[in-house]
Amino acid sequence: xxxxxxxxxxxxxxxxxxxxxxxxxxxxxxxxxxxxxxxxxxxxxxxxxxxxxxxxxxxxxxxxxxxxxxxxxxxxxxxxxxxxxxxxxxxxxxxxxxxxxxxxxxxxxxxxxxxxxxxxxxxxxxxxxxxxxxxxxxxxxxxxxxxxxxxxxxxxxxxxxxxxxxxxxxxxxxxxxxxxxxxxxxxxxxxxxxxxxxxxxxxxxxxxxxxxxxxxxxxxxxxxxxxxxxxxxxxxxxxxxxxxxxxxxxxxxxxxxxxxxxxxxxxxxxxxxxxxxxxxxxxxxxxxxxxxxxxxxxxxxxxxxxxxxxxxxx
Numbered sequence: 001x002x003x004x005x006x007x008x009x010x011x012x013x014x015x016x017x018x019x020x021x022x023x024x025x026x027x028x029x030x031x032x033x034x035x036x037x038x039x040x041x042x043x044x045x046x047x048x049x050x051x052x053x054x055x056x057x058x059x060x061x062x063x064x065x066x067x068x069x070x071x072x073x074x075x076x077x078x079x080x081x082x083x084x085x086x087x088x089x090x091x092x093x094x095x096x097x098x099x100x101x102x103x104x105x106x107x108x109x110x111x112x113x114x115x116x117x118x119x120x121x122x123x124x125x126x127x128x129x130x131x132x133x134x135x136x137x138x139x140x141x142x143x144x145x146x147x148x149x150x151x152x153x154x155x156x157x158x159x160x161x162x163x164x165x166x167x168x169x170x171x172x173x174x175x176x177x178x179x180x181x182x183x184x185x186x187x188x189x190x191x192x193x194x195x196x197x198x199x200x201x202x203x204x205x206x207x208x209x210x211x212x213x214x215x216x217x218x219x220x221x222x223x224x225x226x227x228x229x230x231x232x233x234x235x236x237x238x239x240x241x242x243x244x245x246x247x248x249x250x251x252x253x254x255x256x257x258x259x260x261x262x263x264x265x266x267x268x269x270x271x272x273x274x275x276x277x278x279x280x281x282x283x284x285x286x287x288x289x290x291x292x293x294x295x296x297x298x299x300x301x302x303x304x305x306x307x308x309x310x311x312x313x314x
Contacts (some may be wrong), residue, residue, distance in 0.1 A: 001029070001102075001227060002031060003029055004031060004056045005029065005059055005101075006033065006056070007024060007033065007057060007060075009032060009033070009034050009063060010042065010087075010091055011062075011063040011065065012032075012034030012035075014065075015062040015171050015215055016065075016097075016164075016167065017061070017063040018170075020061050020063060020219045020222055021034065022219065023219040023222075024034055026299075032146070033057060035050070035051065035058050036208070038072050039232075040217075042086070043085045043086040043087060044045065045086075045090045047123065048094050049093075049097065050095050052094035052095065052100075053097075057100055058096075058101045059226065060103040060301030061094050061226070061285070062091050062092070062103060062106060065106075066079065066087070066089070066178075068136070068175070068179075069178060070271055071178070072178040073136065077135070077230070080134075080136040080140065081135050081136040081139055084137065084218075085291030086187070092105070092144070092151065092159065093163060095159070096157050096159075097123035098115065098224075102153075102159070102160045103157070103158070103160070104160055104222055105159065105160070105162075106161075106162060106164060107145050107161055107164050108138070108141050108163065109238075109275055110130070110134045110135065111141050111145070113129055114132075114272055115128055116128065118138065119276040120273055120276065120277050120278055121237070122163070122233055122234055122235065122236055126142070126144070133271055138237075145163075145234045148161045148234075149161075149233075152232055156229060160226075160229055160234075160235075161234035162225055162227060162237050163235070163238055164213060164218050164221075165211040165275075165276075165277050166180065166211060166212050166213065166275075167213055167214075167215045168180075168182040168212055168213075168214065168215060168297075168300055169215030170299075172215075174232070174299070180251050181245060182252075182297075182300070185202070185248065185252045186252055186256075186301055186304055189249070189253055189256045189258050190203075190238065190256050190258075190304065190305065192258060192260055193256050193257070193259075195257040198261065198263075199263045200258070200265050201264075201265050202249055202265065203264075203270075204245065204263055204266070204269060205264055205266055206246030206264045206266050206268040207243045207244055207245070208245050208270045208273050208274065209242045209246060209263075209275070210241055210244075211242045211275065211276050212239070212248070212296070213238055213289060214270065214289070214296040214299075220290075221289070224239070224285070224287045228286070229242075229285060235281055235282050236278060236279050236281065236282060237277075237282060238277035238279045238289075239289045241279070241293075242276045243253050243293065244269075245270075246264070248263070251294060251297050252301065261269045
């Protein structure tokens, strides 16, 4: 990419897409295209085709997705597989039709088998059963990265994929019905603090291990791959470090200065017990994350308290 390349970021208002836009602007890219859902419904094939023909972007970051945590994935599996497949299929095919120079598809670490050897190498994909609580979303993401491989193999399209670990940052989803673990903990603990509650209930045992990557680091890694990688195999993006959910909750509690107790509800599911990505491939290419988790949690908590209350951004 050069600084005057026309770049389309699908999902530019979301957690991932907005971070990619911020990073592109910081790096001096000037022609960035973004469309809100009301302006362009990515599940509408004809509308997506018309948009690509009119705008003719040179580069595409496919960061748009229908996302949620364990609760949402378990309750609405049909929505998660159908909507994500529609979005991916429409954008990848339209990018092929107008011959974009390069496309980066963003997946999720949930694509890997539930009982994967740790840390998880890219080659472990499809080596076992998926975690049932997010199987529908994972299947859609697997289909997306395979589409990129097959379009590259059959047509020579320069479509690449990356698999980020668990992400967090500004503009995350803090709705307790659909949020992932980090924003859910931030909101729960903050609301317990302002209501002087004596405790916060957390799903599961607190024992599962998770890896967390600050979203602006992820964006930097994506742009690095767009500029430096053309391989067929997807690439993991992460920190190579993990903590327990209990340790994470303690960090959020400290950032919020919450004085109450953390109570773990053992009747609720834990999900996958461990999920650490092997990032050697990306490290060897020359990229490494910058934001450490303590600093990242503090940044997100401060952003949340300044910008968000309930379900309304102000």
